[in-house]
Amino acid sequence: MAIITVDHLRKTYGTRVAVEDVSFSVKEGEVFGIVGRNGAGKTTTVECVAGLRTPTAGTVTVDADLKEQVGVQLQECSLPDKIRVGEALALYASFYSRPADWRALAAEAGLDLRAPFGKLSGGQRQRLSVALALVGSPRVAILDELTTGLDPRARRETWELIARIRERGVTILLVTHFMEEVERLCDRVAVISRGRVRAVDTPAGLVARAGGEQRLIFHTDDPVDGLRALPEVASVTVADRNGTEVTVTGTGDLLSAVAAVLPPSRTRGLRMERTSLDDAFLVLTAESLTGKEES
Amino acid sequence: MTKSFGKLAAVEARLFLREPMAVFFAIVLPVGLLLALGLTIPGFRDADPSLGGQRFVDAPFTAMMVLLSVVTLGLSVLPSSLVIYRERGVLRRLSTTPVRPGALLSAQLLINVVVSVVATTLTLVLGHLVLGVPLPGSPLAFVAVFVLGTLTVLAIGLLLAAVAPSSRVVQGVGSTLMFPLLFLAGMWLPRPLMPEILRRISDFTPTGAFGQGLMDALGGHAPQPLHLAVLAGWALATGLVAARLFRWE
Numbered sequence: 001m002a003i004i005t006v007d008h009l010r011k012t013y014g015t016r017v018a019v020e021d022v023s024f025s026v027k028e029g030e031v032f033g034i035v036g037r038n039g040a041g042k043t044t045t046v047e048c049v050a051g052l053r054t055p056t057a058g059t060v061t062v063d064a065d066l067k068e069q070v071g072v073q074l075q076e077c078s079l080p081d082k083i084r085v086g087e088a089l090a091l092y093a094s095f096y097s098r099p100a101d102w103r104a105l106a107a108e109a110g111l112d113l114r115a116p117f118g119k120l121s122g123g124q125r126q127r128l129s130v131a132l133a134l135v136g137s138p139r140v141a142i143l144d145e146l147t148t149g150l151d152p153r154a155r156r157e158t159w160e161l162i163a164r165i166r167e168r169g170v171t172i173l174l175v176t177h178f179m180e181e182v183e184r185l186c187d188r189v190a191v192i193s194r195g196r197v198r199a200v201d202t203p204a205g206l207v208a209r210a211g212g213e214q215r216l217i218f219h220t221d222d223p224v225d226g227l228r229a230l231p232e233v234a235s236v237t238v239a240d241r242n243g244t245e246v247t248v249t250g251t252g253d254l255l256s257a258v259a260a261v262l263p264p265s266r267t268r269g270l271r272m273e274r275t276s277l278d279d280a281f282l283v284l285t286a287e288s289l290t291g292k293e294e295s
Numbered sequence: 296m297t298k299s300f301g302k303l304a305a306v307e308a309r310l311f312l313r314e315p316m317a318v319f320f321a322i323v324l325p326v327g328l329l330l331a332l333g334l335t336i337p338g339f340r341d342a343d344p345s346l347g348g349q350r351f352v353d354a355p356f357t358a359m360m361v362l363l364s365v366v367t368l369g370l371s372v373l374p375s376s377l378v379i380y381r382e383r384g385v386l387r388r389l390s391t392t393p394v395r396p397g398a399l400l401s402a403q404l405l406i407n408v409v410v411s412v413v414a415t416t417l418t419l420v421l422g423h424l425v426l427g428v429p430l431p432g433s434p435l436a437f438v439a440v441f442v443l444g445t446l447t448v449l450a451i452g453l454l455l456a457a458v459a460p461s462s463r464v465v466q467g468v469g470s471t472l473m474f475p476l477l478f479l480a481g482m483w484l485p486r487p488l489m490p491e492i493l494r495r496i497s498d499f500t501p502t503g504a505f506g507q508g509l510m511d512a513l514g515g516h517a518p519q520p521l522h523l524a525v526l527a528g529w530a531l532a533t534g535l536v537a538a539r540l541f542r543w544e
Binding site for chain 1: 313385
């Protein structure tokens with residue numbers, strides 16, 4: 001059952017097209033990612049979902065009360081410097097008819113209730129912002145670029161917070177450009193480029209779409225020409241340098257197939273590489289640069 | 296909704312009290328100036344024939360200190376906090392909750408009215424106790440002028456907040472506007488001593504009309520209809536334009 005349905009969404013600002021044509025739907029309880037480069041139209045898309053912007057064309061349907069049941073964490077949105085964490089949470093909790101326990105939320109986010117907003121670190125601000133998005137016990141939480149600008153440790157702490165939230169069954173719409181974030185948190189992802197959806201899939205599905213290729217790299221003094229005949233093998237390359245570094249690409253159970261012909265004991269420094277989500281993202285968004293659409 | 300408005304107003308009040316500059320300029324400075332200058336400058340406490348025989352600390356100085364507090368709040372404190380809220384996306388963030396961002400604006404107006412009432416009460420009471428300034432001769436007229444004048448000045452502040460592109464601009468414009476407006480009200484040259492033409496101009500400015508209305512009411516006279524009309528006109532005009540132009544983001 002879809003809780004969010006975006007159908008042929010288009011949004012223009014004057015003559016500038018921010019979102020060309022975006023469609024996707026999010027199931028209840030899902031963590032749905034929206035990825036894309038800067039300026040791809042991610043934020044505009046979720047701001048249309050949050051009701052902050054009116055679509056130029058197309059429809060956005062959210063099966064929840066936008067004000068009461070959709071919690072929002074906006075990019076570049078802050079609080080007065082002198083407000084304390086506890087005051088902000090208690091204040092926002094008072095806005096909703098069925099607020100969450102804000103003290104528990106603050107504890108979960110690792111926040112000191114007495115700390116003024118102006119003295120919080122970037123990571124603490126983001127976690128407060130997430131806590132504020134959840135303080136109304138929403139069915140849907142929209143989180144826009146919540147780890148941008150955070151150091152790796154603060155990022156991990158924020159991810160842990162999101163992972164705990166998903167366990168409560170809150171549907172999460174997550175805007176990001178970090179593939180690691182997508183891999184850790186998202187059930188499904190929409191890849192957006194130049195205002196259009198390039199793919200909607202699971203993170204693993206995206207990798208597969210981008211080729212899902214594996215590479216075996218090793219050194220050997222044995223002949224490797226026989227490997228080319230294997231059905232799993234797509235290519236075999238021997239580096240010129242010493243003539244001993246071999247790269248074998250292919251699909252399926254590549255490692256076993258190669259090992260059957262060339263025993264691993266005859267190789268040195270064997271390692272295997274797979275297409276990463278980063279690679280997949282680049283492939284999926286690069287296609288669009290040369291593809292049909294030109295706005 | 297009323298519960299969240301009360302909560303919002305309470306938080307806004309606490310935030311106001313945490314801004315030492317706002318508290319200083321809106322409350323401490325006007326009351327302190329009245330007492331300090333009233334006690335130390337000898338001529339201020341002598342009956343002055345050029346002021347119709349009253350002492351300078353009575354209606355003229357007291358009215359100016361009430362005005363100073365209201366103008367500081369209306370032209371500086373209110374617009375800069377609203378523009379900062381807009382800049383920081385606080386108003387936008389509120390619009391995603393069940394509370395309308397208008398509630399924050401109302402809470403801000405309420406705080407500024409309450410603070411100006413507190414500052415004015417302190418000015419009147421301490422002026423009376425320490426300097427023997429008579430309490431308003433026509434209390435009802437005083438309240439009427441005070442309410443109308445405060446609304447006018449706050450409406451001008453809303454207009455500034457509506458058109459200012461950034462908090463830096465609104466702070467600059469606010470303080471630049473304050474000086475001519477206070478001058479025209481008679482802050483440095485009391486209205487009775489102004490040349491006729493200047494006093495005539497002053498009559499039609501919001502602060503000139505407000506200041507004279509306060510002086511009249513403090514001295515026990517009815518405020519002049521002209522001044523009430525001028526205040527109402529400014530309040531209406533600036534308030535309407537502000538409401539049309541105000542942006543939440």
